[in-house]
Amino acid sequence: MKTSNFRIVALSTEVAQAARRAAANGAPDHAIIVADSRDGFPCRHCLRFAQSGERVILFPYKAIPDGHPYSESGPIFVHAEPCERYGETRKFPTDFRRGRVLRAYNSNYDMIDAEVVNGNEPEAVIEKFLQKPETAFVDARSVTRGCYTFRIQPYENA
Ligand SMILES: [Zn+2]
Structure with a gap:
């Protein structure tokens, strides 16, 4: 029996730390950038x-793994300095209530639905997607640049 509950899944600390190590080692696909706007x-x-003046690492991340029609690697940021992984997993992150699109996928990583969230209720869109039995997870992405932001999973699969 599906419930309407969901879990916010931020990038793992292992991936963030690996990106920081790669940037420190000068990997050409890991760029260190100084943030110069409050919402970019x-x-x-x-x-x-990131706040203006904070350093971030820009690097490619495979949100959808290889071997599927929707396989996708794209650029993401993490803080260059260690930060605390998002922990309020039952709460949609405040900074991303605007400017995101939500994409629902099935367990074969096929995209089965998508809807722009624009300041209204992302929770209502997530619950609608999760009520479809085929929905395995939902990804939040930038509506303008398309970049992967975070994953949302049904709570019982957490
Ligand atoms: Zn951070």
């Missing part, structure tokens, strides 16, 4: 926008 540099680990 979302950290996928703490799920907050």
